[in-house]
Amino acid sequence: LLGLMRVVAGGSYGCEPVLIGDACVRDCAFKKDPSRVKVQTAAVPVVGLPLGATEDRVVGALDLERALLAGEKSFEPGLLARAHRGFLYIDEVNLLEDHLVDLLLDVAASGENVVEREGLSVRHPADFVLVGSGNPEEGELRPQLLDRFGLSVEVSTPTDIDTRVEVIRRRDEYERDPAGFQVRWKREESRVRAASKRGAGSLAEVDVPDQALRRAAELCSALGTDGLRGELTLIRAARALSALRRRDRVGDTELREIAAPALRHRLRRDPLDEAGSSTRVQRAVDEVFTS
Numbered sequence: 009l010l011g012l013m014r015v016v017a018g019g020s021y022g023c024e025p026v027l028i029g030d031a032c033v034r035d036c037a038f039k040k041d042p043s044r045v046k047v048q049t050a051a052v053p054v055v056g057l058p059l060g061a062t063e064d065r066v067v068g069a070l071d072l073e074r075a076l077l078a079g080e081k082s083f084e085p086g087l088l089a090r091a092h093r094g095f096l097y098i099d100e101v102n103l104l105e106d107h108l109v110d111l112l113l114d115v116a117a118s119g120e121n122v123v124e125r126e127g128l129s130v131r132h133p134a135d136f137v138l139v140g141s142g143n144p145e146e147g148e149l150r151p152q153l154l155d156r157f158g159l160s161v162e163v164s165t166p167t168d169i170d171t172r173v174e175v176i177r178r179r180d181e182y183e184r185d186p187a188g189f190q191v192r193w194k195r196e197e198s199r200v201r202a203a204s205k206r207g208a209g210s211l212a213e214v215d216v217p218d219q220a221l222r223r224a225a226e227l228c229s230a231l232g233t234d235g236l237r238g239e240l241t242l243i244r245a246a247r248a249l250s251a252l253r254r255r256d257r258v259g260d261t262e263l264r265e266i267a268a269p270a271l272r273h274r275l276r277r278d279p280l281d282e283a284g285s286s287t288r289v290q291r292a293v294d295e296v297f298t299s
Contacts, residue, residue: 010094010201011201012049012051012052013049013052015048022050022092052093053092053094054094055095055136056097059098059099059103063111065086066086068084068121068123070082070125071084083123083130088121088134092135094137096136099142100146102142102147102148103142109153119133120133121134155235155237158270159270207251207253207254210251210254211248215257216258220246221239223260224242226296227263228271231275233274234276238270238274245266250262263297267292268293
């Protein structure tokens with residue numbers, strides 16, 4: 009679904025050809041003559057960050073092999089470099105060690121990874137989409153990192169019999185014939201990919217009227233969310249949804265649909281309210297959008 013992207017050939021950072029940073033110039037084969045940039049296409053990266061990963065593996069470190077064999081100090085990029093312009097996925101993100109959480113917060117805020125160690129001083133772009141999954145019952149996510157996630161999805165076992173049967177059928181079809189399964193769904197994937205690309209191209213043309221901004225602010229105020237990241241995420245996600253549906257402006261319909269995933273994880277705990285976060289958001293939506 010992610011398609012391809014244009015990158016500088018021979019580089020380790022997946023740099024965009026029109027936005028070449030200092031680290032890319034030093035790293036790539038054209039470093040002696042930056043005007044001779046070679047471009048190639050590559051798949052949008054999806055990089056997994058295992059819980060047991062060391063800090064050196066994540067941010068990068070001294071290339072020991074090159075240092076021992078050639079006596080040269082050279083930087084070996086880590087997972088953050090590989091995830092640039094793509095996706096960084098963390099399973100059981102709520103169990104991630106605190107020092108790695110702090111590291112991700114710094115990089116997410118700046119869009120750059122800065123490494124200062126073993127005589128190395130490297131700064132390279134690290135702009136990625138962070139995707140995390142986990143079981144909340146096994147441990148809570150730190151509030152600072154939880155707030156950084158734009159959207160939250162609750163996954164539960166389907167209760168509808170037809171849905172359960174369809175899931176089992178598709179999984180069984182894939183296990184018996186993976187290649188055939190991919191061929192059968194190729195057309196649908198192409199349709200979704202084309203719609204996403206078209207929506208991304210028209211995103212800047214989608215208007216967000218003052219009424220939509222006021223609705224978002226009223227909703228977040230009613231829910232008592234901290235800061236303004238809730239409103240910003242709500243508006244951005246509603247604009248993306250409108251673009252995907254080929255609409256030229258954000259309306260109440262988009263705000264209603266995106267409210268729960270954008271706000272449910274930003275709510276403060278209320279010991280006097282036993283309702284779940286999704287229920288509380290829906291209740292606030294009903295109150296705000298009927299006023």
